[in-house]
Amino acid sequence: MEKLPGNTVLLLIDVQKGFDEPIWGQRNNPGAEENMARLLKAWRTTNRHVIFVKHLSVYPDSPLNKDNPGCAIKEIVKPLAGELIIWKHVNSAFIGTDLEEELRRKGYETLVIVGLTTQYCVSTTARMAGNLGFHTYVVSDATAAFGLTGPDGLDYSAETVHALSLATIHNEFAQVVDTGTVMKAL
Template identity: 45%
Template sequence: MASQTRTALLLIDIQQGFSHPTHWGTQRSTPQFEQNVTALLAAFRTTPGAHVLHVCHHSTFLGSPLHPSKPGADFMPYARPIKGEAVFSKTTNSPFIETDLADVLRQLNLQRLVIIGLMTAHCVSTTLRAASNLRVVNHGYGCVVKDGSEPQAEIILVQDATATFNVQFDGREYDAEAVHAIHLATMKDEFCDVTTTAHVLGRMQASGTQSWSERTLIDADSKPQGRQARISSRL
């Protein structure tokens, strides 16, 4: 595997409590979630210089499967941290509240931050948006770099290594895959790149320096000015 440095995998709330049959919803998106998380975690753990960081949710509500007194607060076996991997505990949707995660990520001076986990519609979305707004890596999503230079880093959301559940609103039910897709669509390009497990694994094998963005690869021939051409904001 090609040497890979200044890259981090951030796993959000991959905990046993999300196996509850009804608490979060009655159906979950992304059937291949477990398989893809396992593959990504193995790849990052065997890549020299790559970092793995875990976030877990410890609910303050006694009835939650994620309350620290419940077995559900423990990590899923396939995503359990190993020695040397940092773990950040949170009580809100954002892991940047009352933790030093933002400082830790900035100190790593990352070229790319890869985010996976549960749930797309809640803590994954909150984490990704906050990471973008806090600029924990030097990205260019949703803005133009003031000095005109190209951004030096990427935030990447792996669409098939995140998952969410069905929801009800205003008398209608929205299935889990629809909820998942809508949240991916609202984050793509404004806050991050959205790509697949296969794409990330392929880039890790191929090169540690080139961009992992699928759009950068697509636009490379027609827009030689590079990543700066695709930076945009809807705000």
């Protein structure tokens, strides 16, 4: 990874308390939020732009519904006054939001993406970012996945889902890197 431009945006996707609920099942990478916090601190220290994305589920019983406490962003990466929060209702942070307009208006071309969950909102946003022409990085150890059951009834561990989700975007839509690599490139 080359040196990141000074205007590289850190995009924190759906780092919400509701993902701590047991309904999601087994999760990998328990240290993801600590790595997100390390990157966030570095971004703030170097006066780089940070954007938070928050999922607002339309389902009343969802932990991510706006009326439930799980909708709140986790304290470890709590936004500061003045930091932008984009609200979305679908997997991609680009659909139904002004994220692309915000990035283009300010001339941002490089994104570093972290957050939850790897297989859904992180990878969907990374795919769209790549297709829209942004230089996109996804930080493997600052994202996490939950296990899934396939249509054939086979269970896939959180580790497998995470690894395959990253493999399907690497070198096609984004470069997959780790926290240490990003920190060295600042």
